[in-house]
Amino acid sequence: MREITIREALNEALQEEMKRDDAVILFGEDIARMQGAFKVTAGLLDMFGEDRVIDTPLAETLVVGGAVGMAMAGLRPVAELMFADFLGIAMDQLCNYAAKMKYNCGVNVPLVVRTACGARGSGMHHSQNTEGWIQNVPGLKIVMPSTAYDAKGLLKSAIRDNNPVVFFEQKTMYGLKGEVPEGGDLVIPLGKADVKRQGGDITIIATGGTVHEALAAAAELEGRGISCEVVDPRTLLPLDHETIIESVKKTHNVVIVHEAPKIGGIGAEIAAVIAEEAIYELESPVRRIGAPFTPVPFSRPLEKAYVPDRERIITTVMELLSPEGV
Numbered sequence: 001m002r003e004i005t006i007r008e009a010l011n012e013a014l015q016e017e018m019k020r021d022d023a024v025i026l027f028g029e030d031i032a033r034m035q036g037a038f039k040v041t042a043g044l045l046d047m048f049g050e051d052r053v054i055d056t057p058l059a060e061t062l063v064v065g066g067a068v069g070m071a072m073a074g075l076r077p078v079a080e081l082m083f084a085d086f087l088g089i090a091m092d093q094l095c096n097y098a099a100k101m102k103y104n105c106g107v108n109v110p111l112v113v114r115t116a117c118g119a120r121g122s123g124m125h126h127s128q129n130t131e132g133w134i135q136n137v138p139g140l141k142i143v144m145p146s147t148a149y150d151a152k153g154l155l156k157s158a159i160r161d162n163n164p165v166v167f168f169e170q171k172t173m174y175g176l177k178g179e180v181p182e183g184g185d186l187v188i189p190l191g192k193a194d195v196k197r198q199g200g201d202i203t204i205i206a207t208g209g210t211v212h213e214a215l216a217a218a219a220e221l222e223g224r225g226i227s228c229e230v231v232d233p234r235t236l237l238p239l240d241h242e243t244i245i246e247s248v249k250k251t252h253n254v255v256i257v258h259e260a261p262k263i264g265g266i267g268a269e270i271a272a273v274i275a276e277e278a279i280y281e282l283e284s285p286v287r288r289i290g291a292p293f294t295p296v297p298f299s300r301p302l303e304k305a306y307v308p309d310r311e312r313i314i315t316t317v318m319e320l321l322s323p324e325g326v
Contacts, residue, residue, distance in 0.1 A: 001181055003178060003180070004180050005176060006151045006178070007038065009148040013153075013159075014044060015047065018052065023076045024078065025077045026078050027063060027070070027078070028054075028055075028081065029057075030082075032045040032054065033045065037083075060086045061089060063090065067079040080115070082115075083125075088133070094113065094134070095140070108162040110160075115167070116168075116174075117168045117170060119303050122298075123297075128296060129208070129259045131265075132260050135236060144170075144208045146170070147178045147211075148179070149186070150194065150232075152180055152186055156186065156187045170208045188234070195232075196215060197215055197218050199228040200250065201228065204313065205231045205257070207236065213309050214310075221317055226318075226321060239269065241273055245273075248274055248278045252282060252283040254271075255286075257308055258289075259291060262293070263290075284321075291308065292306060
């Protein structure tokens, strides 16, 4: 099977959905002539024209608010915000309008907000993982892919969904390659997790970029005689309880990893689900790994210490399974 980057997979998904449905409109900051901050929309202006690939001012309230209006009028806008940090500027439009219109007046809001998240030497205003800000908002769906295959299939599914979806893209992974079939219609249902690696001793539940750190940790731990199962939720809202609980019942030990601060992160929600549905299956306490409760540092050495990595995962697993052997 061919290998393409996550950037290319996202671009293909947008191309295919725009060809399939004339109602799909791209709307955002510098996405047309500049091809997007991370070049995901490269070539789409030439393919579809300025009526469907639309540059906006640097005004996130306008981007999301305009997209909400488009969606309510029958279009399927895909709005791009350069950085997930800027969701705070558009929070009113996203959380009080996009999320509530179906409840308020029965109108679908088929809107996707694509945004780049994660630390990449850009300091505290352009590096955050902000999924925790919006996971408590009824009416929104949250997607965070970790591979090119998932990125393409989940974005196509998000565009076809009749609900507003916030689609987080880890900015450090745009160039990461993975196998994606050529041709066909690759659509991955929202709300379905994926077991990235089978194992029997401990479950590592990881999101976004930390999935690859978890897989690297699992490979090293295998050499130490520890079999790790790695589960990628892929969709954070709705969360796939079934796959998570099945894995917990299989391994009886759990570590949850995400790049956002540990306090109030998706890991807390996953841990609560496990406590409610499978607490008696556990042989040890659930452990969470997240960033410290501080802004993202600009210094590269400090940023490296801030972001959870494979070494922290390995240490946590060893402490959990063999506390005397660390």
